Amino acid sequence: MAAFKRKRGGQTLVGKKAKKVKIVADGADASIESEQENNNEITVPAPVSGGKWTNKERVLIFSSRGINFRTRHLMQDLRTMMPHSKADTKMDRKDKLFVINEVCEIKNCNKCLFFEAKKKQDLYMWISNSPHGPSAKFLVQNIHTLAELKMTGNCLKGSRPLLSFDPKFDSEPQYALLKELFTQTFSTPRYHPKSQPFVDHVFTFTIADNRIWFRNYQIIEEDASLVEIGPRFVLNLIKIFQGSFGGPTLFENPDFKSPNMHRREIRLAAAAKVREKQMVKEMQKTKRTEAKTDLTTDVTADVFRTPAEEKPVLIETEPPVPRVAKKKKVNGYIRQRMARR
Amino acid sequence: MVFGTSTMEFVEEEEQLGFDSDEEKSELSDDELQEAFAKGLLKPGMNVLVAKAKKSTNNVEGLKQCLAEFRKDLPWVESLDMTNLPAEDLISKADGQAPAGVNEDINADDDFQREMFFYRQAQATVLGSLPLLKKHNIATKRPDDYFAEMAKTDQHMQKIRKKLISKQMIMERSEKAKKLREQRKFGKKVQIEVMQKRQKEKKAMMSAVKKYQKGMTDKLDFLEGDQKKPKDAGQGSKKAANKKGPNAKRKFKDQRFGFGGKKSGKKWNTKESHNDVSSFRAKVANAKGGKGGKKGKGGQQNKRPGKSVRRKMKSRS
Numbered sequence: 001m002a003a004f005k006r007k008r009g010g011q012t013l014v015g016k017k018a019k020k021v022k023i024v025a026d027g028a029d030a031s032i033e034s035e036q037e038n039n040n041e042i043t044v045p046a047p048v049s050g051g052k053w054t055n056k057e058r059v060l061i062f063s064s065r066g067i068n069f070r071t072r073h074l075m076q077d078l079r080t081m082m083p084h085s086k087a088d089t090k091m092d093r094k095d096k097l098f099v100i101n102e103v104c105e106i107k108n109c110n111k112c113l114f115f116e117a118k119k120k121q122d123l124y125m126w127i128s129n130s131p132h133g134p135s136a137k138f139l140v141q142n143i144h145t146l147a148e149l150k151m152t153g154n155c156l157k158g159s160r161p162l163l164s165f166d167p168k169f170d171s172e173p174q175y176a177l178l179k180e181l182f183t184q185t186f187s188t189p190r191y192h193p194k195s196q197p198f199v200d201h202v203f204t205f206t207i208a209d210n211r212i213w214f215r216n217y218q219i220i221e222e223d224a225s226l227v228e229i230g231p232r233f234v235l236n237l238i239k240i241f242q243g244s245f246g247g248p249t250l251f252e253n254p255d256f257k258s259p260n261m262h263r264r265e266i267r268l269a270a271a272a273k274v275r276e277k278q279m280v281k282e283m284q285k286t287k288r289t290e291a292k293t294d295l296t297t298d299v300t301a302d303v304f305r306t307p308a309e310e311k312p313v314l315i316e317t318e319p320p321v322p323r324v325a326k327k328k329k330v331n332g333y334i335r336q337r338m339a340r341r
Numbered sequence: 342m343v344f345g346t347s348t349m350e351f352v353e354e355e356e357q358l359g360f361d362s363d364e365e366k367s368e369l370s371d372d373e374l375q376e377a378f379a380k381g382l383l384k385p386g387m388n389v390l391v392a393k394a395k396k397s398t399n400n401v402e403g404l405k406q407c408l409a410e411f412r413k414d415l416p417w418v419e420s421l422d423m424t425n426l427p428a429e430d431l432i433s434k435a436d437g438q439a440p441a442g443v444n445e446d447i448n449a450d451d452d453f454q455r456e457m458f459f460y461r462q463a464q465a466t467v468l469g470s471l472p473l474l475k476k477h478n479i480a481t482k483r484p485d486d487y488f489a490e491m492a493k494t495d496q497h498m499q500k501i502r503k504k505l506i507s508k509q510m511i512m513e514r515s516e517k518a519k520k521l522r523e524q525r526k527f528g529k530k531v532q533i534e535v536m537q538k539r540q541k542e543k544k545a546m547m548s549a550v551k552k553y554q555k556g557m558t559d560k561l562d563f564l565e566g567d568q569k570k571p572k573d574a575g576q577g578s579k580k581a582a583n584k585k586g587p588n589a590k591r592k593f594k595d596q597r598f599g600f601g602g603k604k605s606g607k608k609w610n611t612k613e614s615h616n617d618v619s620s621f622r623a624k625v626a627n628a629k630g631g632k633g634g635k636k637g638k639g640g641q642q643n644k645r646p647g648k649s650v651r652r653k654m655k656s657r658s
Contacts (some may be wrong), residue, residue, distance in 0.1 A: 055419050080492050134407050146493060149504050156483065157490045163422035164466035170424060173404040179424075180412050187420045196489060199421065199474060199481050204463045209449035217463045219481060224428070224467040226460060229492065242407055250404050252397040340606050 050197070055189035060104050060130075062088035063115035071115055071123050073145040077231045078113065080146070081216065082186065083158035083194035085113075097126075097245040104130040111185045112244075115140075122259045125235065127181055128244045134177060135244045138212075138235040139259065151230035153218030155201040160188040161216075162202040169207065174240055174251040178212070179205075201229060210255045211236050418477050423469055427461030556645055 061079055063071065067090075079085050086107050091100070091114075104112050114126040123143070128135030144151070163186060169179040186203055188195050204215045212235040217226035240251040447458045474481060491498075552558050587595075598607050646654070 055415060129411060133411050147497065149501050152501050152505070154491050154493045154498060157492045160421060162466055162470050163420065164463050165422065165424040166462065167424055167426055173401050173408070174399075177404050177408045177411070180408060183420050183422045184413060187422060190419050197480065198483050199470075199479055200483060202463045202466055204459050204466070206447075206459055206462060208447045208455060208458075211449070213455075213459065215459045215463070217460070219467055222471060222481065224464040224471075226463055226467070240404070242403060248400075248403070249398050250400045250407060252399070254395055254397040337612070 051191045053189060053191040053193065057084055057111060057184060057187075057189050058107075058109040059085045059111040059113060059185055060088055060107055060109040061085045061113045061115075062103075063090055064093055064117060065090045066093070066120055067115060067117040067123070068120060070143050070145065071117060073147060074143050074231055074233065075115060077146040080157060081161070081231075082188065084188055084192050100126075100128075100245050101130060113185065114245075124238075126245065127185060129181065129184070130244055133244060134181065134240060134242055134250065135247075136178060136181065136240045137238045139238060139256070140233050140235060141211075142232070142234045144230055144232045146230045148230060151228050151232075153201075153220075153227035153229035155218050155229055156196040156198060158188070158192075158194050159196040159198050159200050160190070161186065162199060162219075163187055164202055164204040166206045169205070174237070175207065177240065177250075178237070202226070210253070417473065418479070421470065423466045425462065425465045425469060427458055428465040428468065430457070430461060432457070556643065 059082060061075055061082075063075055067075075079087055086109055088103060088107065091103070100112060100114055104110070110130050112126070112128050112130055114128075116124040116126065118124065123140040125138045125140050126135060127138070163183060165179055165182075169175040182205055199219075201216060201218050204213075204217065206213045206215075213232075214235065215232050216229045218229045219225075220227055236256060237251075237253045238256050239249055239253070241247045242250050447455050449455055471481065549558075549562075553561065586592075
């Protein structure tokens with residue numbers, strides 16, 4: 001990028017190197033796609049010349065150390081989507097959080113999105129209004145980045161987004177505060193020098209299951225057919241603070257369960273199951289080995305006893321007469337027939 | 342510690358159920374329990390430790406005040422935000438199901454329903470914003486000759502396109518394979534039918550020829566059988582023949598010998614069959630001579646004519 005300062009409200013020079021790609025005005029008759037910058041072409045004036053950029057919002061997006069690739073890509077995607085953002089180097093974990101306020105002041109930013117990774121597994125996101133304003137901490141889940149092949153939409157880099165909120169944001173005070181925070185952070189200011197003059201994508205924030213779901217759609221047609229661009233993530237609110245990265249707690253989410261607790265509960269449940277099984281086994285063992293009571297009377301002895309007259313008991317003193325075994329005539333054909341059958 | 346009771350047999354033990362590890366724990370010893378029981382805190386029944394309701398801060402006043410200080414009342418053009426309900430659910434309407442009530446919470450686990458909800462919410466925003474944008478002369482359609490950097494590189498979009506195409510190809514290929522498989526099965530059936538038909542025809546032809554040779558029929562219809570056959574009569578007689586099913590002889594043999602069982606010795610007499618005299622017809626057995634015997638004028642219809650007569654017939658025809 002050229003290192004000259006762009007005049008506010010002034011006409012841009014033809015062929016200036018600030019814009020990387022040649023832009024040709026709409027309404028031009030045959031679009032001349034020439035790589036040369038010396039041709040006389042009508043250019044769409046830079047956004048700044050359309051009006052003055054008054055809404056000075058700048059967002060600082062950076063992270064702590066120990067983030068994984070997905071978080072890094074998510075950060076990059078957010079920087080792509082938000083032209084009014086600035087990047088910074090990774091912050092050391094040892095530093096306290098209020099140091100971030102100083103970093104913001106140095107960079108002349110008034111909003112901040114800070115990603116913090118713990119245990120290389122859990123990702124927390126801080127969103128704050130830098131000098132005095134409120135801040136909120138979220139747990140981020142279900143991250144899908146721009147680079148996923150299922151997200152087929154595309155948009156201009158730096159175009160201004162429409163923001164869409166669920167009506168539930170108006171129902172409770174903490175959500176109303178969050179809505180204001182999101183609006184100021186995510187909406188690109190008008191006439192921002194890096195912004196594009198078209199509005200071609202929409203961010204949606206919805207509340208479901210006590211979490212905030214973020215989606216980004218591209219507007220294809222004027223009849224509101226949409227395609228998802230990405231990124232997408234889910235925010236689970238933990239706390240809202242009155243100051244930036246500190247201060248008294250205004251709101252604490254009662255439904256929030258820290259990921260550590262969640263994992264612990266799962267482990268305890270598994271352990272309890274195993275312990276129960278062992279207990280049952282031991283009980284069975286003791287039952288088997290303990291002294292069994294001898295029953296004197298057999299309960300089932302009378303089952304087959306049917307009332308009838310008793311027969312006289314005959315005692316035979318002489319052996320019985322042996323029966324004469326009749327010898328069968330062996331007929332050859334009979335044997336065959338038997339074998340056949 | 343909070344004690345809850347349930348109506349079960351009285352057990353003086355500590356139960357770990359419902360114990361939230363976030364609270365500060367104090368291991369309940371038997372002595373402490375006995376003391377508590379003596380004081381009358383414990384009631385008879387199984388005592389269960391129940392988690393204390395977590396006290397979470399909800400400083401509504403503070404939130405409202407903070408919001409009032411923090412908010413920036415900018416014109417809509419600056420923030421382009423909109424709060425709205427999702428647009429009409431055309432799909433569920435088309436299916437005939439009643440659309441989900443406005444106040445119903447979306448089920449976060451039903452992926453399709455949830456994503457459709459988000460989609461419809463975005464749609465409603467777009468539909469609502471378009472007139473406002475037009476009013477402020479902000480364009481939403483990018484003209485075709487406006488080239489600028491996109492959020493995703495062209496290379497990436499190529500990859501996406503290739504993936505979509507390959508998915509489509511895979512689906513098409515599997516469809517084709519399925520159809521081919523079906524066709525093959527069908528084709529086999531047709532082939533078998535044709536073969537059987539041909540064999541039947543051949544058999545009929547041969548039997549007709551044999552009949553003519555033996556002199557049973559002197560009509561030579563079978564030669565032109567294929568063309569001359571009156572279709573209805575032919576089919577009618579065929580149907581009648583088929584109705585009787587297998588031959589009487591075949592039926593008898595099936596009945597006598599059945600299907601399956603031992604292979605050899607099936608045609609030999611058994612004791613029962615030897616002693617079985619039910620099929621003895623006394624008339625037939627004791628009849629003497631019958632139709633005038635073989636001698637005489639019997640068999641006049643089926644008698645083969647002599648050589649001279651045959652020669653005459655040949656020369657005549």
